[in-house]
Amino acid sequence: MIKALAGKTALVTGAARGIGLEIASILAREGAALALFDISHEETALSAQKVSAETGAKTIALNGNVALETDCAAAVDKALEAFGRLDILVNNAGITRDNLALRMKESDFDEVISVNLKGAFLMSKSASRVMLKQRSGRIINISSVTGQMGNAGQVNYSASKAGLIGLTKSLAREFASRGILVNAVAPGFILTKMTEGLKEEAKSKLLEMIPLGRLGKPEDVAKAVLFLAGEDSSYITGQVLSVNGGIYM
Numbered sequence: 001m002i003k004a005l006a007g008k009t010a011l012v013t014g015a016a017r018g019i020g021l022e023i024a025s026i027l028a029r030e031g032a033a034l035a036l037f038d039i040s041h042e043e044t045a046l047s048a049q050k051v052s053a054e055t056g057a058k059t060i061a062l063n064g065n066v067a068l069e070t071d072c073a074a075a076v077d078k079a080l081e082a083f084g085r086l087d088i089l090v091n092n093a094g095i096t097r098d099n100l101a102l103r104m105k106e107s108d109f110d111e112v113i114s115v116n117l118k119g120a121f122l123m124s125k126s127a128s129r130v131m132l133k134q135r136s137g138r139i140i141n142i143s144s145v146t147g148q149m150g151n152a153g154q155v156n157y158s159a160s161k162a163g164l165i166g167l168t169k170s171l172a173r174e175f176a177s178r179g180i181l182v183n184a185v186a187p188g189f190i191l192t193k194m195t196e197g198l199k200e201e202a203k204s205k206l207l208e209m210i211p212l213g214r215l216g217k218p219e220d221v222a223k224a225v226l227f228l229a230g231e232d233s234s235y236i237t238g239q240v241l242s243v244n245g246g247i248y249m
């Protein structure tokens with residue numbers, strides 16, 4: 001059977017664990033060669049080996065910080081060197097530095113915007129140079145339900161994720177005529193290291209607000225990314241696909 005992404009190549013940021021690793025795995029299972037990019041050195045190498053062993057796909061591990069333009073440019077160069085082309089970029093790397101606005105340090109605001117929002121801009125800028133030459137490509141930004149509905153204690157994070165939606169729509173308009181489609185996925189509350197600190201009380205309150213009655217799994221998000229990376233979404237650009245169990249409609 002021919003796999004949906006056979007012959008394609010993808011670069012996923014924040015791919016060492018959690019949602020990013022699941023996205024890398026599902027794209028690799030569908031036949032794509034995978035560049036896993038993350039700031040966490042040893043974990044990235046292990047994850048790249050794991051994805052390759054489980055799927056048979058070619059993988060490379062790339063280390064760097066999405067907030068640094070030189071790291072983004074080097075990652076795209078290395079992916080190109082290894083695979084010869086770049087078809088799919090998933091801007092998934094993200095961090096939280098939660099606090100109520102009045103207590104939030106300026107540095108915590110800046111750091112979150114820098115990684116979550118500027119990182120996606122820098123990586124898209126580097127990757128799109130390649131995609132523009134190919135006259136094809138997909139860029140998928142991982143936003144969040146908090147960017148759509150806000151969340152107390154997360155002014156920095158929500159602003160970064162709302163910003164990603166604006167970035168997605170603007171890039172989609174800039175690149176549409178060149179065959180590059182740009183979309184966002186906005187997950188709700190997904191069980192990963194990022195959310196493992198949630199207290200039981202907070203979790204049960206959340207569950208009451210989620211019509212589908214459960215927190216999400218990384219694979220719920222990865223399946224939406226796979227759809228936006230493949231041929232079945234070839235008339236979709238500038239959109240936000242919510243994967244949130246119905247918590248925000």
Ligand SMILES: NC(=O)c1ccc[n+]([C@@H]2O[C@H](COP(=O)([O-])OP(=O)(O)OC[C@H]3O[C@@H](n4cnc5c(N)ncnc54)[C@H](O)[C@@H]3O)[C@@H](O)[C@H]2O)c1
Pocket residue numbers: 013014015016017018019020037038039040064065066067092093094095115119142143144145186187188189190191192193194195
């Ligand atoms: N977990 C959730 O409930 C949830 C909900 C909505 C959106 N998201 C978003 O999904 C994405 C993945 O989240 P997750 O839950 O898997 O988180 P996670 O913390 O498990 O994984 C994030 C990954 O990003 C990497 N990373 C962090 N800073 C980086 C940087 N500067 N450069 C490169 N890599 C960096 C980390 O090392 C880590 O491997 C994030 O953008 C997050 O905001 C998560």
